[in-house]
Amino acid sequence: MSSLLELDDLHVWFDLGEGRELHAVQGVSLSLDAGQRLGLVGESGCGKTTTVLGLLGLLPPTASVSGRVVFNGKDILAGGEDSIRPHRWTDLAIVFQGAMNALNPVQTVSAQIVEALEVHGSASGRAARARVGELLEAVGIPRDRGNRYPHEFSGGMRQRAAIAMALACNPSVLVADEPTTALDVMVQAQILELLDALCRDFGLALLLVTHDLPVVAQLCDRAAVMYAGEIVEQGPVDALFHDSRHPYTRLLFAATPDLHSDGALAAIPGAPPRLDRPLEGCPFHPRCDRVFSRCPHEHPALKRLDGDREAACHLNDVPAEVA
């Protein structure tokens, strides 16, 4: 069965001038089924935001992109902007990082959503205004509050408005880039509850980009862990936590504080590699606690493992009793 959305071997290079390049995304493949929730996690600079901007054809002209984005069996990246435009917002929508602070301050919230509807030709006039009411209600904003300005909204309400705007054209995939990062924990819980309800009630597929592992653990079915521009492990969230097959995933969970576990937290020594020069071997090997002879020289490929998951680590080739 083919997936709703597939990302196949995406590469992104940024031109740094003077013949230098930054290889920000190095062969990322993902798939998302209808109604599924996938978390894309990793630390700053790992390429997760670049991946989703590439997926939507929203990278700046200094970026070169290769790879395929297949939506409903059709390659929508092949023809550049012309082939992706009909799908952006109508099939694939995004709530940008910081979107709640990017609303137009001199236009009411409703007017901004009406504008989005009209630009995409999904509705206009009275029909558009009715649709705005539905959208606001779907995200938990009382209809009559729509004619207020963004500054009259709290942070949580502005984030709801940003989500409503992304949903304006009835997409089947919602990409949300750090949707709860600047929010307080109670408001974060409200937004997570909303995303959960939207997925459940409208069959929306969610691609959640975040650095926050616990948020993914609670909201998503599956997760893909990125490091240095690559996916190093992906699978069901339960398997990633309880039986990870990549040391980075294990160490990242071990560095994450939890309310009720009193085990010591361990930082991961070192820092991610620079991506403006070629990498040799496994990108994680200088920081890895299980490094062995192959790691500095051979780049591990992302391999399919049991239990519906993939990992890029040489340890998975070694019989368990030896490892």
Add this chain to the structure above:
Amino acid sequence: MSANDRLLEVDELVVHYPVGRGIVGTMARRPRETVRAVDGVSFTLERGELLALVGESGCGKTTTAQTVLRLLEPVAGRISFHGDDITSLGQRELRPLRRRMQIVYQDPYESLDPRLTVRKAVEEPLVIHRAGGSKAERAELVQDALERVELSPPGLFLDRYPHELSGGQRQRVAIAAAIVLGPELLVADEPVSMLDVSVRAGVLALLDRLRRDGLGVLMITHDLSTAAHFADRIAVMYLGRIVEEGPAASVVSDPQHPYTKALLSVVPRRDPRERTRPQILRGEAPDAVRIPAGCRFHPRCPIAIDDCRRIDPALEPAGGSDHMAACILAG
């Protein structure tokens, strides 16, 4: 330990900010309004103790900490440092105290001067306070401070500029500059929230070690998981008041105030099998210009009764030992 030996004692602290009325408001002689940012906060901190002040944005935790350091002026209340009342000391009298109480800010990308090398940044407090003796002695203190924050060997870092350092290293430099004067109290305002997960644990472990060496740490954080891991005690603030306070383990496992209970219930757990059953409070905290009468939490409280509209509850013993909550239904 006698009360006089206490590192820090804060008693019924009140801090107000005036709200601008605007030209129209002034001409119409509208009443002046104030934000009651801190509205009667009391707590103590011993040497070698880490107290986490937790709460959502706008609850007054940063204002409390800045007032304790006398960076803001309180309207009422009392701040004692080693038993001495420092609430109304003038700037000149405060100077010798400043070196004994230091602060580390949230964002090491902004708190370090980009034009200063690590050496200069860490030495600057010594120069300002005319402390540390000769140039050679100062250099030694700077090296010591860098060793203590685990930037070692210090020679590797002394001549670097902030832009050459990672976020975690920058925050360590900021901590080195804060401890070089040998303070007894350190306020850490969201010390790791700008850092990546993989380096957070290291910076927090560092604060933990400094605490073990006798430093009193007042850590401000919105992250309950971090507080649960690293704090000796947790004080939960809501709308300018501490509503619950106690040993960290006891607050986290046996919360007494309905606000704390709700807050803890919405913290996502890292194990997907530990599905949280969030008890989500609707809306957001009202602003501190209009603090509700009675219990300030009653409009959002899931268990409020009629009395809660009238009675403004004091922080009283509830739950285990040393554990207090400001709720008439607690205990």
